[in-house]
Amino acid sequence: MxxxxxxxxxxxxxxxxxxxxxxxxxxxxxxxxxxxxxxxxxxxxxxxxxxxxxxxxxxxxxxxxxxxxxxxxxxxxxxxxxxxxVCQTCSRLAGGYYEAILQVRTKRKEILNKAVEEIYNLIDSGPSEFFTTESGPVRGGYDFQLSSTDKARTISRDLMVKYGGHVTETNTLVGRKDGRDLLRHTFGVRLPSIGVSDYLFLDDKVWKVLRIDRRRTKLIMLSSPFHQKMVEVDTLRNAPLLDSPLEVQVISHRNSEYLLLDPFTLQTVEAISPKDWKGNNVLALRYGIETYFVWD
Ligand SMILES: [Zn+2]
Known part of the structure; x- marks a missing residue:
């Protein structure tokens, strides 16, 4: 054998x-x-x-x-x-073989870390002929040298669907084999710096990101009249992101009148719930010196 x-x-x-x-x-x-x-x-x-x-x-x-x-x-x-x-996979691995470069770029570290972890999981769970010969952080993101162009393309597309953003694909000629051009593909994946379920501050209101569709995002205003709107992700570049909300302790309530404990100042606050509110969680977000209550 x-x-x-x-x-x-x-x-x-x-x-x-x-x-x-x-x-x-x-x-x-x-x-x-x-x-x-x-x-x-x-x-x-x-x-x-x-x-x-x-x-x-x-x-x-x-x-x-x-x-x-x-x-x-x-x-x-x-x-x-x-x-x-030595099988083909092992000889390619030993020779530093790669067909494609995947470049992940985003300004937001949490999003980069999540995307990079996902890519490593896909490599680990994939067939052995799909591997990375070299990968690591670079300025503004993370690069992977990958053994399969098709897989690199699929991963780029999946990242874009999940996080929004866009992908560019470029080729460079690296040689010829059996009369055919050998191309190396580079996939540049640019992910936005906001993610689904982020809270941000825009036009003096708190908004939540409902979904991201490539370069557009759907936002909902978290106070009356609870508007929703689609905006270009790029226009939110300067909108401040808020830290994750904290849970609020409800001290007492009668109908729509609530007495809440502000988790940032530890002061009690009187508040009126939105009309017909049927949720059971009140969350608090902080921006500047103000606390914003979210009726979840
Ligand atoms: Zn082998």
Whole structure:
């Protein structure tokens, strides 16, 4: 059998099969090599492996099968000689191979951290031929060298759908192979500095970000008359973002008249809930020296 010496993948015609260790790779090879009579049903095989040296295993195989209602068994013994090579994935990884560069840019650190963590999760949970040879923080964002252009494109698109922003794709010619141009793709993903559920201060009011659709965002005003509006994300560049809201303790209430404890000043405040308010959470946001209550 031919096996990758770095990752124990087994070479089969046309591709490499992944295994977590050498024994699993050998077991698969042996099991697949057993030739069964075509009239045998319910066939099972049990393997006992013994490693004789780094490239040799002795294998005992207990075989059982049903032949026209008769249970038959047989014991086989064999030795497997392993020839080690390096699979395509491992040789690319060792050679620093990459097809695409993914550049994530945003002015907001929390959003960058979230996006970077998501990209690493996608790489870790993806097939082994999808990997990053080099990645790390750069000024204004984070760069990944990736082994697959298609995956880099999918990730860029998914980030844009989730966070808004936009993607640019550029190519550079890096050589020729078999008469074809070899291109390296660079995906520049620019994410906005606001995210869904952020609170911001605009025109003397507190607004909440309901959703982001590429370069546009839908906001709702958190006080009467609770307007909603779509705006270009870029126009919010100078709108102050507010810290996460704190929960407010309701001291007492009668109908729509409430006595609240301001969590920032620890003073009691009289407030009127919005008409027909049926929520059960009151939140508080601070901007400057003012506390804003949100009837959630
Ligand atoms: Zn390998």
């Amino acid at each position: 031919v096996c990758c010496k770095a990752c124990y993948s087994l070479k089969i015609p046309g591709t490499w099969l992944e295994f977590s260790d050498l024994e699993s790779s050998v077991s698969h090879f042996v099991t697949e090599s057993i030739e069964w009579n075509s009239e045998i049903g319910k066939n099972t095989s049990n393997l006992i492996l013994k490693q004789l040296d780094p490239q040799k295993f002795r294998v005992n195989i207990g075989c059982e099968g049903d032949y026209q209602g008769l249970l038959l068994d047989a014991n086989l013994k064999t030795e497997v000689q392993i020839k080690f090579q």
